[in-house]
Amino acid sequence: MTHALDVAKRNPNAPTVAAESASASTPVGAPAARPSLIGLTKAELQAALAGIGVAPKATRMRAEQLWRWMYHYGVTDFAAMSNVAKELRADLDRAFTLDRPRLSAAQVSVDGTRKWLIDLGPGVEVESVYIPDVGRAGALCVSSQVGCTLTCSFCHTGTQKLVRNLTAREIVAQVIIARDALGEWPTPERPLNDGDRRLTNIVFMGMGEPLYNLDEVANAIDVISDGDGISIGRRRITVSTAGVAPKIPELGARTGAMLAISLHATNDPLRNELVPLNKKYPLEELFAAIRAYPGLGNAKRVTFEYVMLAGVNDSLAEARALVKLLAGVPAKINLIPFNPWPGTAYQCSDWATIEAFAAVLNKAGYASPIRTPRGRDILAACGQLRSESVKERASARLARERAQAGTPGAPGEP
Numbered sequence: 001m002t003h004a005l006d007v008a009k010r011n012p013n014a015p016t017v018a019a020e021s022a023s024a025s026t027p028v029g030a031p032a033a034r035p036s037l038i039g040l041t042k043a044e045l046q047a048a049l050a051g052i053g054v055a056p057k058a059t060r061m062r063a064e065q066l067w068r069w070m071y072h073y074g075v076t077d078f079a080a081m082s083n084v085a086k087e088l089r090a091d092l093d094r095a096f097t098l099d100r101p102r103l104s105a106a107q108v109s110v111d112g113t114r115k116w117l118i119d120l121g122p123g124v125e126v127e128s129v130y131i132p133d134v135g136r137a138g139a140l141c142v143s144s145q146v147g148c149t150l151t152c153s154f155c156h157t158g159t160q161k162l163v164r165n166l167t168a169r170e171i172v173a174q175v176i177i178a179r180d181a182l183g184e185w186p187t188p189e190r191p192l193n194d195g196d197r198r199l200t201n202i203v204f205m206g207m208g209e210p211l212y213n214l215d216e217v218a219n220a221i222d223v224i225s226d227g228d229g230i231s232i233g234r235r236r237i238t239v240s241t242a243g244v245a246p247k248i249p250e251l252g253a254r255t256g257a258m259l260a261i262s263l264h265a266t267n268d269p270l271r272n273e274l275v276p277l278n279k280k281y282p283l284e285e286l287f288a289a290i291r292a293y294p295g296l297g298n299a300k301r302v303t304f305e306y307v308m309l310a311g312v313n314d315s316l317a318e319a320r321a322l323v324k325l326l327a328g329v330p331a332k333i334n335l336i337p338f339n340p341w342p343g344t345a346y347q348c349s350d351w352a353t354i355e356a357f358a359a360v361l362n363k364a365g366y367a368s369p370i371r372t373p374r375g376r377d378i379l380a381a382c383g384q385l386r387s388e389s390v391k392e393r394a395s396a397r398l399a400r401e402r403a404q405a406g407t408p409g410a411p412g413e414p
């Protein structure tokens with residue numbers, strides 16, 4: 001069996017959609033003459049309707065009608081809302097749009113993984129990644145922040161400073177963009193059976209720490225999971241945290257989502273190095289919070305993410321320590337071959353080591369799939385998000401500065 005564990009190279013053949021052709025709409029996050037309703041919660045939608053003069057006793061019913069058109073059928077034009085009165089459609093069209101955020105780029109990997117770079121206003125771009133054949137049919141990895149405040153030493157995203165938290169609207173918009181691109185919206189004449197869907201799961205494993213933005217993440221999950229709209233059930237939504245212990249039980253109580261922990265080490269000294277947040281919430285405190293997650297059982301297991309770093313955390317002794325650490329927690333473990341990035345000091349464990357590590361976990365009764373690296377050719381793999389776009393911006397800036405200064409680039413430089 002051969003597995004590509006070498007450094008990712010950009011795929012020159014990966015189709016890229018330029019900003020202009022990807023979408024001509026007004027960004028959700030940018031000032032617009034007519035704001036977009038896309039991403040609003042039910043309460044916000046009712047308030048928007050009240051704002052254009054819909055009678056208080058009708059706002060709830062009208063919001064439900066709009067909801068269905070926006071989030072079940074994914075329409076982009078009020079004119080398509082056939083059961084909404086013509087005058088109201090005209091009023092809506094005068095006051096609002098159904099525009100999606102503008103895309104800066106869209107790429108497709110040779111393995112079918114898709115990545116979207118979404119423009120949320122000047123200097124604010126975020127990435128989301130669709131991974132086929134994950135979960136029931138395919139999973140969308142969404143971002144909850146632009147950049148990250150945490151500095152996990154193996155993660156390239158962590159080298160990029162936090163720009164800001166995303167709003168619930170911006171999180172929901174990532175799902176809508178994916179459904180648009182996958183052509184997954186049914187019509188009243190052409191329903192889409194659940195079994196035909198390609199996007200069935202959501203994972204909050206993109207850029208950022210979701211528990212540092214819990215209010216917006218919880219609101220977004222309310223919209224995404226609503227059965228009259230996008231209808232991706234809470235059991236198919238997973239939120240991954242680096243270990244913000246005090247917020248973990250609250251996440252479960254507010255969202256009912258599945259929990260994933262970015263663990264990567266079985267003792268505090270090593271975890272302090274790999275996930276520095278551990279200094280604030282060490283393993284004992286983290287596991288007390290995990291045990292308090294509501295509803296845990298065989299049908300609701302915690303996923304532990306464990307990146308395989310050669311000579312760092314991949315020994316058989318570590319595997320046995322992991323089994324010991326997880327005792328009593330309904331768990332499965334995702335073993336993630338490390339995705340190298342330029343400048344990192346780490347290397348990926350070799351395949352035999354990863355398999356031997358997995359065997360210890362399997363023998364102890366834990367499901368421990370080795371996650372096949374996906375989308376490496378478009379830098380969409382774990383921990384690689386945002387890096388390429390930042391690099392591109394940095395090189396563009398450098399080129400501009402050089403042009404202004406009249407200096408040529410040094411050999412080997414962009």
Ligand code: SF4
Pocket residue numbers: 148149150151152155156157158159206207208209242262383
């Ligand atoms: S692994 Fe997650 S929490 Fe850690 S730096 Fe990367 S994006 Fe942030």
